[in-house]
Amino acid sequence: MMPEAPSGPDHMTPDEFRAAGHATVDWIADFLAGVADRPIMPDVAPGDVRASLPPSPPSVGESFDALLDDVDSLIAPAVTQWQHPGFFGYFPANSSPPSVLGELVSAGLGVQGMLWSTSPACTELETHVLDWLAEACGLPDRFRSDGPGGGVIQDSASSASLCAVLAARDRSGGSEALPDLRVYTSGQAHSSIEKDVLVAGFGRHQLRVVPVDGDYAMDADALARMVEADLADGLVPCLVVATVGTTSSGAVDPVARIAEVASAVGAWVHVDSAWAGSATVCPEHSDLLDGLDRVDSYAFNPHKWLLTNFDCSAFYVADAAPLAASLSIVPDYLRNAASDSGEVVDYRDWQVPLGRRFRALKLWFVMRSYGTDGLRAHIRAHVAAAATLADRVRANPRLEMAAPLSLGLVCLRHVDGDEASERLLADVNSTGEAFLTHTKLDDRFVLRVAVGGTWTTATHVDRLADLFDDLA
Numbered sequence: 001m002m003p004e005a006p007s008g009p010d011h012m013t014p015d016e017f018r019a020a021g022h023a024t025v026d027w028i029a030d031f032l033a034g035v036a037d038r039p040i041m042p043d044v045a046p047g048d049v050r051a052s053l054p055p056s057p058p059s060v061g062e063s064f065d066a067l068l069d070d071v072d073s074l075i076a077p078a079v080t081q082w083q084h085p086g087f088f089g090y091f092p093a094n095s096s097p098p099s100v101l102g103e104l105v106s107a108g109l110g111v112q113g114m115l116w117s118t119s120p121a122c123t124e125l126e127t128h129v130l131d132w133l134a135e136a137c138g139l140p141d142r143f144r145s146d147g148p149g150g151g152v153i154q155d156s157a158s159s160a161s162l163c164a165v166l167a168a169r170d171r172s173g174g175s176e177a178l179p180d181l182r183v184y185t186s187g188q189a190h191s192s193i194e195k196d197v198l199v200a201g202f203g204r205h206q207l208r209v210v211p212v213d214g215d216y217a218m219d220a221d222a223l224a225r226m227v228e229a230d231l232a233d234g235l236v237p238c239l240v241v242a243t244v245g246t247t248s249s250g251a252v253d254p255v256a257r258i259a260e261v262a263s264a265v266g267a268w269v270h271v272d273s274a275w276a277g278s279a280t281v282c283p284e285h286s287d288l289l290d291g292l293d294r295v296d297s298y299a300f301n302p303h304k305w306l307l308t309n310f311d312c313s314a315f316y317v318a319d320a321a322p323l324a325a326s327l328s329i330v331p332d333y334l335r336n337a338a339s340d341s342g343e344v345v346d347y348r349d350w351q352v353p354l355g356r357r358f359r360a361l362k363l364w365f366v367m368r369s370y371g372t373d374g375l376r377a378h379i380r381a382h383v384a385a386a387a388t389l390a391d392r393v394r395a396n397p398r399l400e401m402a403a404p405l406s407l408g409l410v411c412l413r414h415v416d417g418d419e420a421s422e423r424l425l426a427d428v429n430s431t432g433e434a435f436l437t438h439t440k441l442d443d444r445f446v447l448r449v450a451v452g453g454t455w456t457t458a459t460h461v462d463r464l465a466d467l468f469d470d471l472a
């Protein structure tokens with residue numbers, strides 16, 4: 001007699017899934033409705049969360065109710081409340097109801113979009129929505145998909161700039177030329193640039209740190225001098241990474257001037273606008289795009305300030321061929337007629353990993369639900385609230401602005417110095433009503449207020465200004 005074939009696990013029935021799904025969405029709706037009443041920083045010591053969990057996985061499946069109860073009692077109280085309207089730390093990590101639902105549909109479809117042929121809609125919706133986004137932001141035509149370039153969604157700006165570093169390295173001669181190649185970025189660039197350069201096989205000495213001006217933007221004249229000196233030494237400038245909206249203070253590098261210097265020597269220019277890029281949906285911020293029509297690649301994160309939950313970094317290239325030249329490896333088991341025809345895009349050639357999630361859905365859900373008018377309203381409310389906060393900082397004799405106001409980012413300090421600034425930060429955060437982080441500019445302690453949370457309104461920003469008045 002044949003042994004009985006193993007029957008597989010018990011799955012939820014469609015009706016059970018429906019009920020559990022409704023309960024989960026109800027839980028999320030309740031969580032968001034109540035998030036403003038939670039403390040922003042959880043009262044959790046290292047190891048507390050693990051101590052609350054069983055040491056081993058269950059051998060017999062548990063009820064979904066038990067799971068959701070644990071999310072409610074063990075997990076939600078132990079996360080930092082990024083969606084709290086008083087969260088002003090780092091840069092925002094937007095989420096929004098349509099984005100969450102787009103993510104849910106992505107999981108439900110369960111596709112892996114490495115190739116066009118492994119899910120045509122995954123690739124084509126992504127191409128299309130990134131063209132929409134380019135149009136909404138007024139990006140130069142060179143980043144649209146009807147030319148040699150186009151857009152792709154990466155998991156993070158760090159990954160996007162890594163792709164730019166790899167393409168630039170290989171366009172300048174690849175591993176053979178590597179020892180002579182040099183990369184330039186300012187001392188205010190994001191730490192991910194240094195990491196990307198090291199990951200791409202460069203030594204630390206091959207990254208040139210360009211000085212900044214009094215407003216913390218790259219000094220393009222200094223860049224030109226460094227490039228010239230390296231050329232004179234027989235070295236090869238291969239890439240300049242400019243930042244539009246630096247992480248510490250929101251400074252904007254002079255991209256047009258930088259592109260002029262770089263193009264004269266054939267170096268790739270990548271623009272990292274991870275946070276500020278979202279503001280370009282508003283035509284009044286189109287100055288952030290100055291010079292972009294001359295650069296090779298550009299990235300910004302809708303997952304920071306455009307209502308789309310992590311991960312969604314929009315990466316645009318003027319020409320995709322160098323990307324594919326660096327990143328395309330075609331084993332026989334991935335060959336297919338569509339790819340061979342040359343008529344389709346295979347996004348695995350535009351990124352480091354092979355596999356890819358259907359991320360375009362959440363961006364599509366967001367753009368259709370809010371419309372470009374809604375996206376603009378979101379940015380404008382925050383930019384206006386930040387301007388009001390900056391006015392209140394200037395009006396307070398105990399405070400001063402530590403950098404020029406930049407969009408939704410206000411950098412300030414206490415006039416009594418670092419100790420007083422650190423104390424103010426701790427005092428504001430200990431209220432549980434607002435959460436700020438800090439940076440250092442010119443070696444001085446600076447409080448950063450990043451206004452941009454999905455649920456953050458002028459009222460929350462006014463409340464923060466009141467806290468400054470009370471506590472400074």
Ligand SMILES: *Cc1c(COP(=O)(O)O)cnc(C)c1O
Binds near residue numbers: 155243246301
């Ligand atoms: C936030 C930020 C990054 C990193 O973004 P990830 O998507 O988390 O990798 C890079 N550059 C700038 C300017 C940033 O503000």
